[in-house]
Amino acid sequence: MLLIQLTGICLLNLFFCAPSAQPLTYDVVVNNANVGQLRVNSTTTATGVQYQVDGSVTMNLLGEKRMITQFTSIYRGSLMTEASSVEQLNGRTRHNSSVNWDGNSYHIRINDARSRLTDRRVTYSTARLYYHEPYQIRELFSERHGQFCHLRPVGAHTYELTMPDGRKNYYRYVDGVCREVEVNQPFFTCYFRLHT
Numbered sequence: 032m033l034l035i036q037l038t039g040i041c042l043l044n045l046f047f048c049a050p051s052a053q054p055l056t057y058d059v060v061v062n063n064a065n066v067g068q069l070r071v072n073s074t075t076t077a078t079g080v081q082y083q084v085d086g087s088v089t090m091n092l093l094g095e096k097r098m099i100t101q102f103t104s105i106y107r108g109s110l111m112t113e114a115s116s117v118e119q120l121n122g123r124t125r126h127n128s129s130v131n132w133d134g135n136s137y138h139i140r141i142n143d144a145r146s147r148l149t150d151r152r153v154t155y156s157t158a159r160l161y162y163h164e165p166y167q168i169r170e171l172f173s174e175r176h177g178q179f180c181h182l183r184p185v186g187a188h189t190y191e192l193t194m195p196d197g198r199k200n201y202y203r204y205v206d207g208v209c210r211e212v213e214v215n216q217p218f219f220t221c222y223f224r225l226h227t
Contacts, residue, residue, distance in 0.1 A: 055161055055208070057223035059088050066090050067098075069223050071161040082158035092218075097121055103200040104158040111215045114174040128177055139177040144165035146177065160212075164204040165190055 041109040052073040059067035067088030074081045086100040102116035110132065128141045130153075137148040152171040155165065165171065168177045171192070181193040188204040201213040212223040 052162055054120060056226040057212070058226050059086065059221055061090065061219055061221045068222070068226075069100075071158075073162050079108055079112075081105045082156075082162070084158055084161070087111055088221075095121075102158060104156050104174055109154050111156055111172065114156065114158075115170075116175040118175075126175065130172075130174065141177050148177075151179070154195060160192075160202055161209045164188065164207045164209075165202075 055071040057069040069086040072083045082104045088098045099119040105113040112132040114130040118130045131138045139146045156172040185191045190202045192200045203211045210225045
């Protein structure tokens with residue numbers, strides 16, 4: 032009897048804790064030069080999925096600039112319950128945000144500013160863009176900005192994401208996985224290209 036129970040528990044674990052997706056590694060390219068790397072992980076847990084994005088870029092813009100970016104999103108089922116985002120420039124934190132679901136609303140902290148999101152639930156966020164092509168998704172939640180952003184298809188497997196400041200980034204997919212991101216900055220455009 033104990034053997035049957037243990038076998039049943041093992042089978043349930045295999046079913047509900049499916050293996051995590053393969054890590055994705057992107058080269059960060061500016062003016063045809065590789066300036067860094069972005070690594071994205073999706074880890075399946077007993078209750079949902081955790082997405083982790085870690086980026087490191089070194090550029091020479093009026094002196095050497097080293098930017099480290101990290102953000103995490105945790106989903107319980109289809110609901111995002113926690114997220115955080117940190118950006119550092121030359122070792123100094125220039126952006127820090129967190130989002131936490133309390134069962135009724137999201138508590139959002141962007142640097143020192145605090146707010147609440149009470150009328151919506153987050154089911155799709157920026158971190159999911161790398162592993163899941165956003166079919167039928169017209170807006171997503173930005174972990175960094177703590178707000179929803181407009182998303183629209185602009186071509187075959189290509190989507191335009193409008194950031195809160197009006198900048199537009201483009202996500203391109205092959206077989207449901209993001210192959211390239213075009214990030215438009217004020218003085219340059221950078222690309223995240225999937226390393227194969």
